[in-house]
Amino acid sequence: MTLRPPSGRTDVIALLAEVFREQGFEGATLSAISKATGLGKGSLYHHFPGGKEEMAQAVLDEIDAWFEREVFGPLASLAPDAIDAMFDAVTDYFRSGRRVCLVGAFALSDGRARFGAKIHAYFHRWNEALAHALAARGYSPRKARVRAEEIVAGIQGGIVLARAINDPTSFDRMIARLRRRARRQTP
Amino acid sequence: MTLRPPSGRTDVIALLAEVFREQGFEGATLSAISKATGLGKGSLYHHFPGGKEEMAQAVLDEIDAWFEREVFGPLASLAPDAIDAMFDAVTDYFRSGRRVCLVGAFALSDGRARFGAKIHAYFHRWNEALAHALAARGYSPRKARVRAEEIVAGIQGGIVLARAINDPTSFDRMIARLRRRARRQTP
DNA sequence: GTCTATAGAGTGATAGAC
DNA sequence: GTCTATCACTCTATAGAC
Numbered sequence: 001m002t003l004r005p006p007s008g009r010t011d012v013i014a015l016l017a018e019v020f021r022e023q024g025f026e027g028a029t030l031s032a033i034s035k036a037t038g039l040g041k042g043s044l045y046h047h048f049p050g051g052k053e054e055m056a057q058a059v060l061d062e063i064d065a066w067f068e069r070e071v072f073g074p075l076a077s078l079a080p081d082a083i084d085a086m087f088d089a090v091t092d093y094f095r096s097g098r099r100v101c102l103v104g105a106f107a108l109s110d111g112r113a114r115f116g117a118k119i120h121a122y123f124h125r126w127n128e129a130l131a132h133a134l135a136a137r138g139y140s141p142r143k144a145r146v147r148a149e150e151i152v153a154g155i156q157g158g159i160v161l162a163r164a165i166n167d168p169t170s171f172d173r174m175i176a177r178l179r180r181r182a183r184r185q186t187p
Numbered sequence: 188m189t190l191r192p193p194s195g196r197t198d199v200i201a202l203l204a205e206v207f208r209e210q211g212f213e214g215a216t217l218s219a220i221s222k223a224t225g226l227g228k229g230s231l232y233h234h235f236p237g238g239k240e241e242m243a244q245a246v247l248d249e250i251d252a253w254f255e256r257e258v259f260g261p262l263a264s265l266a267p268d269a270i271d272a273m274f275d276a277v278t279d280y281f282r283s284g285r286r287v288c289l290v291g292a293f294a295l296s297d298g299r300a301r302f303g304a305k306i307h308a309y310f311h312r313w314n315e316a317l318a319h320a321l322a323a324r325g326y327s328p329r330k331a332r333v334r335a336e337e338i339v340a341g342i343q344g345g346i347v348l349a350r351a352i353n354d355p356t357s358f359d360r361m362i363a364r365l366r367r368r369a370r371r372q373t374p
Numbered sequence: 375g376t377c378t379a380t381a382g383a384g385t386g387a388t389a390g391a392c
Numbered sequence: 393g394t395c396t397a398t399c400a401c402t403c404t405a406t407a408g409a410c
Contacts, residue, residue, distance in 0.1 A: 024296045026213035030390055042393080045392065051389070060303040107351040108287050109211045116353075123351040146360065149348065153361055154337075157344025161336065164294040164301075164310040173333065174340055227381040228401075234379090238401065243405060377409085385402070392395080 009047065010062070012037055017059045021102050025056055026112045053114060060118045063102060067122070075129035078136050087179045088131070090155055096173035097162025104156045126152050134182065151178045196234060196251070199224055204246045207288050212298045213245055240301060247305045252291060254309070262316035265323050273312050273317070274366045277342055284349025291343045310363035321369065338365045 003117045005075055019028045030052065048054040070089050074082040094101060103122045106115050130147035135141055158174035193284035202224045206215045217239065221228055236239040257276050261269040282286060290309045293302050318335035322328055 022297065024211065024213060026211060027297045029388085031388085040393085041390085042392085045390095049392095051392095100295050105349065106349045107347055108292040108295055110214045111207065112350060119351050120353060123348060127352075146364075148359060150341075150364060151228065153348040153357070154341060155344065156347040157340035157342065160291045160294055160343040160347070161310060161340040163299060164291065164306050165314075166307060168266035170336060170340070173336065176336060177333075216398080218398085226379095228402085230379065231379050231403095232401070375410105378407100380407075381405085383403090383405105384393100385400105387399080387401105389397080389399070390395105392393105 009058075012039065013058050013062045016055050017062065017102065018061070020056055020059055020104070021100050024109060025106065025114070026109075028052070056111070056115065057118070060103065060106075060115060060122075064118065064122055064125075065128070071073040072125050074128040078133060081134050083130070083137070083182050084179065087175050087182075089177050091172065094155075094159055094171070096168035097159045099166055101156060101159055101165065104159065123152065137182070148183065150167065151182060154178045199226065199234065200245050200249045201244050204249065204289065207243055207246055208287050208292070209297060210240070212293065212301070215239070243298070243302065244305070247293075247302060247309075249291065251309055251312075252306065254313070259312050259316040262320040265320060270317070270320050270324070270369050271366065274362050274369075278359065278362050280344055281342075281358070283355035284346045285355055287350065288343060288346055291346065310339065325368070334369065338369060341365045 016033065019036045021030060023029075030041055030044070033052075033055065034044060035061075037044070039047075044055070045051065048058065050057070071086050073079075075086060075125075077086075080082050093099070098180060103119050106112060107119045112119060127145070127148050131144040134144035134147055139147060152172055155178070158171040161174075162168050162171035198358075206220050206223045207328075209283035210219060217228060217231070220239075220242070221231060224231070226234075228325065231242070232238065235245065237244075258273050262267075262273060266272075280286070289295045290306050293299060299306060314332070314335050317338060318328075318331040321331035321334050326334060341361055342365070345358040348361075349355050
């Protein structure tokens, strides 16, 4: 039995994302991609003439768009409760560390050479938007930057540790800690 | 011109470690490994009959032995200043995030399936040893556990972020923060 | 001869490109 | 689906130490 091919490009990209998350860039073979998407190699090259690399770039773009819409944008525009909404969103999105941050994983792997610019942009934007939101909570600009950096790194570390010790509650504890820390103005 | 082959098994493993760090497990091809170590395939398979997987296992064992000797052991045996020495050691070892933690990188990648047991053991031991040292600084057992988890995850996140934004000072700031936090008994 | 370490051509399988 | 390059890996041969 064969899966019905996904209808649109966005659906294909969502499937690609899961393959890259689970197998990494090098580990994701075209046959695995073909199987996961239900598309033949020909169709894949029709949609992504640049091959695997273009597929991964499209995934990163999609991820960035999602975070811009759901997290970075609300933070930067000082939407009410945007910081708490961010913690809710990442807990859900990363499934308490069961699902990796593909951008973070690429930053640690050889994907950094290929996708360095997008990796940098994603994390810089996250830092910047969060610092802006923290400043609106009363942090000095300097303290807001430092605290934002701590939170963004903490989320990434929480994913690594939760996966390493196979304990999603470890990620949840990290989020709870960071959430508290984002509330307090003085460390 | 040919590089002189490394003298001992430990030297080979150190070279292997750098290849896996830079290329990942899937990305590290045998030709790259052969080139980096200066050993032909025959020699590599003589030392590691299990192939690439055995090479990576040997690297992980070597890493674990190094941390046990330099970090986990001193922490667990309550050596004086072991916590500060740990922060110095990891800053040096990970070169302020320029060098990845191979165990953490494997935890995020597909290496988790192959090396899950060793990944788990490494992080569990780190957590445990650090919690023990924190308890000796006056933390309650419960608080020591939570704080240790925060610090171990923080270090990993610091590496991810520093590499992502290509800024080693970001890692150094994270270490400074965690170092302060390890001193204070009350959060 | 035996043991240990070396090299690298050759194997089938499978990768990504098209 | 076809193609070619390259993959992980095997095998045979060689060298020196003892």
